[in-house]
Amino acid sequence: MSTGDWSDMENDAVVASYFSMLSDELSGRAYNKAAQNRLLQERTGRSRGSIEFKLCNVSAAVQGLALPEIRGYKPRFNFQMSLAEAAARWLAQHPEWEQALYRSRPREIAEPQPLFVGIAPTLRNAPPPDELEQMQRVARRFDVVGRDARNRALGYAGEERVYHHERAHLAQHGRSDLVKEVRWVSKEDGDGAGYDIRSFTLEGRERLIEVKTTNGWERTPFHISQNELEVAQERREDWCLFRLYDFARTPRAFELRPPLEAHVSLTATSFLASFTDRTEQ
Template sequence: MAADWTDAQNDAIVADYFAMLTADIGGRPYSKAEHNRLLQPAINRQRGSIEYKHQNISAVLKGLGEAWIPGYKPAFNYQGSLEDAVMRWLHRHPDWLASAIRTAMAPSAAALQEGATLWIGPPPTHSNAPAPEELEQMTAIARKYNVAERDARNRALGRAGEERVLAHERASLLAAGRTDLAERIRWVSHLDGDGAGFDIHSFDANGSDRLIEVKTTNGWERTPFHITRNELAVAEQRREDWRLVRLWNFAREPRAFELQPPLGAHVSLMATSFQASFL
């Protein structure tokens, strides 16, 4: 039976993985086989062991709601010390994510002007859930490192996601021949601030309102997200009009799904903070 990986071995392979991931996101060529070959003598591990550990790192990053290397399918049977190694690397390189995916995250000006529509698919359900042990492990990682709060605090990511949905809404209305409505779309959060309970005021082709709250992540479709008390209240008050558009896989190829009120029919709503007042 192979010995457990040491912290030094984990740190070395995590650094190697991020070197490949940076190249992958940036569209630069790299050789997985060459990376593996050079690692073998450096950490005294065999090719197959290194290959599987790279898949383990993909699983950790998936749980963290981050991009991972598509060629390394997430494998979920790993030591807890690997999570620590990934977090150590991220803490040592706090600007890595922003610098590595800035270009990929923000759609080009040309794409926004052309108004390319988004891929809109079905929301996650019990019927399309992954295996229970995988879902449990991904949920545990997301909760442990509070990825919902991280995404909520990432203003650049949030703004880019709203901008992408804005372009999609305009393109959809133009394709439906409703130029009049496309010209009336308002980016409410940008123009008026965050107090409205939605980010974009758009329209259906028949002229009815679409009050859109955008939630964006670089992670997979089941990455948890934050929603405010005010957003929930507006969703209840304007059930016919309010929509939550969830953007995921944003750093690579943005995809989306929509949720309609009541949100409790789609997601588990958990209170994460409390207001304290003096007696």
């Protein structure tokens, strides 16, 4: 039996097996974990128990990469960064997989039921500091925030889900008069308004909703623009951030209301470079 650190070839093999099983699970297809383990034993020379433990490490790595993990492989942390690098390599070689990930779910009816909107992450429900730091380190290293932001299919699907959620919520509470007034602003008018959906409270007050969607866990970081922050400040009584997570499996959500600094740490990640007239200096 092989011992010691896992090589890149071994990591690539276990990651490929993991994504194969994850694809089957998300699509509702049957798969055989024991058969996959035996195949990996042949390919790597590792023991059954070692492979099972490594697959749990992969669950932790893909969680850091803002992806769903396989049920039954509970994330085990303190994995080597080389394992996250192997997962990132697999994703780079299969770009179509993540682009279509949200479509792995069964198609919902035209007007789905409202989402369950739960409690936002807080210090009280945070994972152990070492685990959280490892997740954040993977997220920074592989720019999962930028990847989510660039995934137009994911962003569009998330906004669509929230649009139908708002309409269904109003309809269920007897405000059919407001249902037809809900607008998908980013789709109809384009980006730039500082929010994606214009909806209403049951009392008829405007709800300006900025949607942020991820296939990852609830603490996956996200991008927010300067314009969105300014609108949040100007319309703080009406604006909210609607965070959708675990979107590829069973979408869950929570809301954040201004000031956002009360809920999250805002970190500048880029700067605007403008030309100035040096004669004015």
